[in-house]
Amino acid sequence: MKTIDLRSDTVTLPNQGMLEAMQTAELGDDVIDIDPTVQKLQDRVAENLGKEAAIFMPSGTMTNQIGIRIHCQPGDEILCEDGCHIYNYEQAGFAQLSGLVARPIQGKNFQLSLSDLQGKIRADNEHMARTRLLCLENTHNRGGGSILALEAIKEMTEWAKTNGLATHLDGARLYNAVVATGIAADQWAGPFDTVSVCFSKGLGAPIGSALAGSQEAIALARRYRKLFGGAMRQAGVIASAALFGLENNVDRLEADHQNAKILADSIAQVEGLVLDPEHVETNIVIFRVDLANITAADFVEALESKGVRMLAFSPQHVRAVTHLGVSTEETGAAARIIANVAALM
Numbered sequence: 532m533k534t535i536d537l538r539s540d541t542v543t544l545p546n547q548g549m550l551e552a553m554q555t556a557e558l559g560d561d562v563i564d565i566d567p568t569v570q571k572l573q574d575r576v577a578e579n580l581g582k583e584a585a586i587f588m589p590s591g592t593m594t595n596q597i598g599i600r601i602h603c604q605p606g607d608e609i610l611c612e613d614g615c616h617i618y619n620y621e622q623a624g625f626a627q628l629s630g631l632v633a634r635p636i637q638g639k640n641f642q643l644s645l646s647d648l649q650g651k652i653r654a655d656n657e658h659m660a661r662t663r664l665l666c667l668e669n670t671h672n673r674g675g676g677s678i679l680a681l682e683a684i685k686e687m688t689e690w691a692k693t694n695g696l697a698t699h700l701d702g703a704r705l706y707n708a709v710v711a712t713g714i715a716a717d718q719w720a721g722p723f724d725t726v727s728v729c730f731s732k733g734l735g736a737p738i739g740s741a742l743a744g745s746q747e748a749i750a751l752a753r754r755y756r757k758l759f760g761g762a763m764r765q766a767g768v769i770a771s772a773a774l775f776g777l778e779n780n781v782d783r784l785e786a787d788h789q790n791a792k793i794l795a796d797s798i799a800q801v802e803g804l805v806l807d808p809e810h811v812e813t814n815i816v817i818f819r820v821d822l823a824n825i826t827a828a829d830f831v832e833a834l835e836s837k838g839v840r841m842l843a844f845s846p847q848h849v850r851a852v853t854h855l856g857v858s859t860e861e862t863g864a865a866a867r868i869i870a871n872v873a874a875l876m
């Protein structure tokens with residue numbers, strides 16, 4: 532039986548249509564001047580997110596780190612939610628690459644609201660780091676793919692702007708929020724100065740992310756992309772896959788969300804497994820292993836031996852992510868295997 536790989540939505544392989552798009556893409560040197568396919572993707576992303584410009588980069592980590600860099604100077608401080616990707620899973624790149632400090636703030640279920648932020652801007656004097664940027668994440672990876680409400684986002688970004696802070700959205704899975712809510716991408720992106728989106732997650736491309744913002748912000752991002760080693764030459768080869776994903780794989784995210792619900796509903800019935808958070812909104816399912824003397828790593832190892840792959844996300848938490856490489860039938864099979872494995876432990 533085929534292994535059912537639910538470790539991440541980044542494990543997808545390009546299908547025939549995507550490979551053909553890659554083979555036939557018009558190419559140029561995007562470092563000397565432009566690659567026409569990269570340019571087409573950038574224009575499409577900028578339009579889709581309602582921003583003046585966008586720039587293609589190899590990874591979500593790079594778009595986040597450059598998104599941060601263009602708003603800050605060494606010694607500045609960024610505000611972010613305690614469980615976010617930028618703070619936890621990017622090697623504190625903001626410190627290593629840009630000389631910044633982060634102030635992580637605990638939200639409720641990994642979600643910040645205005646009251647969490649109030650009072651967190653440091654006084655403007657020579658003793659203090661300068662609080663400069665607010666970063667939010669939508670959908671939230673560690674929060675189990677949860678969606679931060681647009682109203683809450685508007686309140687926080689308006690507060691940030693009123694207080695002289697720039698704003699950046701880690702929208703690695705923004706299109707999951709778009710499909711789950713029916714709220715268009717430009718509405719989600721509108722409140723932020725810069726927005727990062729990934730093509731290599733739910734959209735199924737092998738590589739690539741984009742950062743969108745004002746002309747000025749993206750011109751500066753282009754400088755930093757060169758500095759950080761992310762300028763790529765005939766990058767249309769991969770930008771074409773990203774374009775294909777954007778054109779063909781957004782609406783189908785709904786199927787991933789339905790599969791995640793199938794998985795979650797089944798896990799909720801299994802004794803010794805607890806959904807965390809309780810409700811699944813998009814394509815990520817996180818559950819706590821509450822079986823005597825069994826860690827998440829033990830549980831994941833037992834699943835692997837039965838042909839289902841997931842990630843141990845903390846000592847007791849397991850993460851499963853649905854994606855275009857896993858059908859509804861396979862999701863059902865994975866759910867049955869989870870229940871069987873738990874019953875035996």
Ligand SMILES: Cc1ncc(COP(=O)(O)O)c(C=O)c1O
Pocket residue numbers: 589590591592593595616617668670671672701703704729731740
């Ligand atoms: C929310 C979020 N932001 C950023 C990233 C980084 O993306 P990449 O792996 O392309 O660097 C990820 C990757 O999983 C993510 O989940």
